[in-house]
Amino acid sequence: MSDGLIADRFHLRRLLGSGGTASVFEADHVVGGVVVALKLLHPHLAVGPAVWEAFFEEVRAARAIAHPNLAEVYDAGVDDRDPPVAWIAMERVDGETLADHVREHGPLEPWAAVALMGAVLDALQAVHDGGVVHRDLTPANIMLDPRLSADAGNADAFARSVRLLDFGLADIPGRTTLGADALLSADDSRTAGVVASVPYASPEQLSGAAVGEASDLYQAGATLCFALTGSAPFAGDARAVGRAHGRVVGPVPSARRRGIPRPLDRVVTTAMLKRPDDRYADAAAMAAALAAAVPAIGVTADTPPDEAGEQTARTRVYRTRLAGDPVTPAAAAGSAPPPAVTAACGAWRAHVVAAARFAGVTAAAGLP
Numbered sequence: 001m002s003d004g005l006i007a008d009r010f011h012l013r014r015l016l017g018s019g020g021t022a023s024v025f026e027a028d029h030v031v032g033g034v035v036v037a038l039k040l041l042h043p044h045l046a047v048g049p050a051v052w053e054a055f056f057e058e059v060r061a062a063r064a065i066a067h068p069n070l071a072e073v074y075d076a077g078v079d080d081r082d083p084p085v086a087w088i089a090m091e092r093v094d095g096e097t098l099a100d101h102v103r104e105h106g107p108l109e110p111w112a113a114v115a116l117m118g119a120v121l122d123a124l125q126a127v128h129d130g131g132v133v134h135r136d137l138t139p140a141n142i143m144l145d146p147r148l149s150a151d152a153g154n155a156d157a158f159a160r161s162v163r164l165l166d167f168g169l170a171d172i173p174g175r176t177t178l179g180a181d182a183l184l185s186a187d188d189s190r191t192a193g194v195v196a197s198v199p200y201a202s203p204e205q206l207s208g209a210a211v212g213e214a215s216d217l218y219q220a221g222a223t224l225c226f227a228l229t230g231s232a233p234f235a236g237d238a239r240a241v242g243r244a245h246g247r248v249v250g251p252v253p254s255a256r257r258r259g260i261p262r263p264l265d266r267v268v269t270t271a272m273l274k275r276p277d278d279r280y281a282d283a284a285a286m287a288a289a290l291a292a293a294v295p296a297i298g299v300t301a302d303t304p305p306d307e308a309g310e311q312t313a314r315t316r317v318y319r320t321r322l323a324g325d326p327v328t329p330a331a332a333a334g335s336a337p338p339p340a341v342t343a344a345c346g347a348w349r350a351h352v353v354a355a356a357r358f359a360g361v362t363a364a365a366g367l368p
């Protein structure tokens with residue numbers, strides 16, 4: 001690489017990220033005049049055609065599907081140098097990963113988590129319709145535009161900025177993740193066991209059972225939990241987390257962070273049920289459940305009454321009512337509460353005053 005170029009056309013600029021099998025660089029395509037994300041197989045793994053073919057499985061999977069929330073794959077090849085360089089040129093997506101964004105700024109607001117996961121599920125449905133299971137849906141593989149993540153008025157634009165990345169573990173439905181993976185065992189010093197991102201992997205993926213579309217939905221639920229709470233579903237070392245995925249009920253996000261609407265709890269826990277058949281029927285069904293949770297976003301049990309009107313107005317454009325949902329008429333302004341409620345409140349207040357006097361608490365004198 002004396003000319004500083006890879007494949008005679010890519011000039012590396014800076015490292016964007018690195019994983020177990022490859023690194024991703026920002027690079028100039030000096031012939032096409034565009035900036036790309038160039039994924040390079042680690043040199044110690046680039047030992048022959050079998051490994052290259054495993055690396056290029058990502059290209060075949062990604063090129064079979066076109067969707068605006070999927071990063072586009074442009075080209076791939078092997079630069080015949082010593083050592084050889086296997087590369088994949090992909091769309092350079094502006095922004096930062098969900099993992100990095102939450103690590104630096106904290107969990108997303110519920111509206112932003114819904115917008116982000118709605119976009120991911122829409123892309124995931126296209127992936128599944130194309131006969132592919134992603135198998136590595138994690139916060140590190142979702143890109144977003146951080147400039148749009150703080151303004152509910154830009155929810156649609158924020159959703160359009162989302163990209164699902166990395167088809168490096170993608171495969172056809174029904175295959176196991178257990179076995180000798182050509183990439184992970186290329187140096188002959190180890191034999192690959194289960195290939196998975198453990199904090200977000202499904203029980204069947206971790207057990208070496210057949211993996212289908214429902215496994216991606218489990219990972220979507222786990223990732224949504226991270227987006228809402230700032231933490232992965234289960235804590236501990238890899239062994240403890242793997243056991244929890246198989247045995248422990250999925251987390252309830254609102255128990256970890258105040259202000260998360262209860263309908264989002266149901267989306268996360270349903271997606272993370274242990275048996276694949278108990279989860280959503282497909283990504284579209286999970287997306288519909290997510291959309292049905294939208295009316296609950298903006299005013300929650302933790303919202304002070306004097307702020308409720310302001311929050312409702314700010315998010316009203318994103319509120320939807322599905323056909324068949326009950327319509328509850330708003331109470332008339334200034335109307336008196338029902339007599340039973342008034343009586344109950346009076347009895348409660350009298351009880352508080354009596355208890356305070358018994359205890360000698362003089363502060364109770366301020367109560368009517």
